[in-house]
Amino acid sequence: MKKNNSNGQQRNVTTLICSLILTLPFLFTQCDMANEQEISTEASPNTESASYSPSTSTTCADCDHVVNNYVTDGTQLNIQPGDIICLDASVDYNRLVFRNIVGTRNNPVIIRNCGGIAKIYSDASFGLKFENSKDFKLIGDGTDDQYGIRVTTEKGFYVTMERFTTDVEMARIEVAGSTPEGKGDRAGFAGIGVKTSPYQDCELFTDHTRQAWVMRDISIHDNYIHDTGGEGIYMGHGFYTGRKESKCPAITYSHSIRGVKIYNNLIENVGYDGIQIKNANQNVRVYNNVIRNYGTKNHSAHNEGLFIGEGTTGKFYNNLVDTGTGNGCQIQGIGNLDIYNNIFYNSGEHGIYASHGKYVKRLKEGYFNIMNNSVINSQKYGFVFYNNDGGPKRFVNNLVANAGTLTKNGAELEASNNVFTNDVPNLSIYGLVKSVEDILGLGSVVDAGADLSSFGILDDIYGRGRPDGGAFDIGAQEGY
Numbered sequence: 001m002k003k004n005n006s007n008g009q010q011r012n013v014t015t016l017i018c019s020l021i022l023t024l025p026f027l028f029t030q031c032d033m034a035n036e037q038e039i040s041t042e043a044s045p046n047t048e049s050a051s052y053s054p055s056t057s058t059t060c061a062d063c064d065h066v067v068n069n070y071v072t073d074g075t076q077l078n079i080q081p082g083d084i085i086c087l088d089a090s091v092d093y094n095r096l097v098f099r100n101i102v103g104t105r106n107n108p109v110i111i112r113n114c115g116g117i118a119k120i121y122s123d124a125s126f127g128l129k130f131e132n133s134k135d136f137k138l139i140g141d142g143t144d145d146q147y148g149i150r151v152t153t154e155k156g157f158y159v160t161m162e163r164f165t166t167d168v169e170m171a172r173i174e175v176a177g178s179t180p181e182g183k184g185d186r187a188g189f190a191g192i193g194v195k196t197s198p199y200q201d202c203e204l205f206t207d208h209t210r211q212a213w214v215m216r217d218i219s220i221h222d223n224y225i226h227d228t229g230g231e232g233i234y235m236g237h238g239f240y241t242g243r244k245e246s247k248c249p250a251i252t253y254s255h256s257i258r259g260v261k262i263y264n265n266l267i268e269n270v271g272y273d274g275i276q277i278k279n280a281n282q283n284v285r286v287y288n289n290v291i292r293n294y295g296t297k298n299h300s301a302h303n304e305g306l307f308i309g310e311g312t313t314g315k316f317y318n319n320l321v322d323t324g325t326g327n328g329c330q331i332q333g334i335g336n337l338d339i340y341n342n343i344f345y346n347s348g349e350h351g352i353y354a355s356h357g358k359y360v361k362r363l364k365e366g367y368f369n370i371m372n373n374s375v376i377n378s379q380k381y382g383f384v385f386y387n388n389d390g391g392p393k394r395f396v397n398n399l400v401a402n403a404g405t406l407t408k409n410g411a412e413l414e415a416s417n418n419v420f421t422n423d424v425p426n427l428s429i430y431g432l433v434k435s436v437e438d439i440l441g442l443g444s445v446v447d448a449g450a451d452l453s454s455f456g457i458l459d460d461i462y463g464r465g466r467p468d469g470g471a472f473d474i475g476a477q478e479g480y
Helices: 014-021 036-042 438-439
Strands: 071-073 086-088 096-099 109-114 118-122 128-131 134-139 148-152 161-162 164-171 174-177 190-193 215-221 225-226 233-235 257-263 266-269 275-277 280-288 290-294 307-310 314-317 318-325 327-331 337-340 343-347 351-353 368-371 374-376 381-385 394-396 397-401 406-407 414-416 419-421
Touching: 086 118, 233 257, 257 275, 275 280, 280 438, 327 337, 381 394, 381 397, 406 419
Parallel strands: 071 096, 086 109, 096 128, 109 134, 118 148, 128 161, 134 164, 148 174, 161 190, 164 215, 174 225, 190 233, 215 257, 225 266, 233 275, 257 280, 266 290, 275 307, 280 314, 290 318, 307 327, 314 337, 318 343, 327 351, 337 368, 343 374, 351 381, 368 394, 374 397, 381 406, 394 414, 397 419
Antiparallel strands: none
């Protein structure tokens, strides 16, 4: 029997969310009320959260360039690798364009705030746009405030990386919608957009191998995205099998995205998907994110918490997806997907939904490893996997509880060591942090899982080592 943690049994939803996001370099106000000793025992250090510079309290005199025009063109201004470009907190910026900002991998251009929190408020078609730029960092670390750059727009993307922009790190930005829950005519579109659309070079993107141009090394972390009219994060154009764009004479194909890290972001109250990622087909990791109250507009096919779209592979783990109108996780990826240690709570439709249709293309040998997840309180099916194309489909060590209907399969699954139950009344996020013995009865999920260490699952959503006892526990959490 696992050790009883009486403190853990008393936690409420605020403390749970704080525990999940503790690897972020911030704790919002509610978290300050949590018991410090309790939190410190739940979180594991995340070395990647320190991949940007600490706060520098930058003054504008410390900068090589201070933005004072609508367009900042690196070629015209002779911006060099290592230069620091600053957004001045004393200036009321409208929409801004950065063009031809080019650093090097070892000496990137830094774009940060100076003199306090820099604010952009646009009533036009976007907030902050990057074009033809490479090897730079957009980081709001020029102040002791957690988010040194705040972007709001009433139309279009809040922050967008387009027209062959690549090799970007973005952190400590607040994407702040101006209308509650992203509703209304002034809510803008997606918070962070990352893609070059095929119609921006129709001839180049006729290459069906997607080798003509590849976006690489995109890191989006430690940001706060809220109240946007569209998605929180919108990555990739989609349409893996190609399509005819209205502005292009022939069929075009979206570019590949290789090298993606999306982590430690807080995304809430967004009109469409929390995180939508497409065409990311190599070295992809999405982890330690909190997505809450997604799909507020309840537009079908645009209201998922975590959308793993066409052309996508990678690892998706340690995420909390809490309450929304659509599926907790929708899977349209090509395979070679590892989805583990996630909590999908209170989904308005299905908990985990592997869909089918004309946009779903799977690699012949591409695997789907769906392991050690907790699916709680989904209104429709807890778990769905349609069609049997693609490679092996492993569904192991998952907890599916209090779904409207527990499961629907259209595929042949390698399924084992899962718990499906509707016998737990009023199971909530509070219940998730109680001892599993209290939730489902001793033996239901404790030490009842298969050993998945060969699949690289060595810890749980909190970073606690697996197994903590005789065997793996079932679900996203281990050890109570």
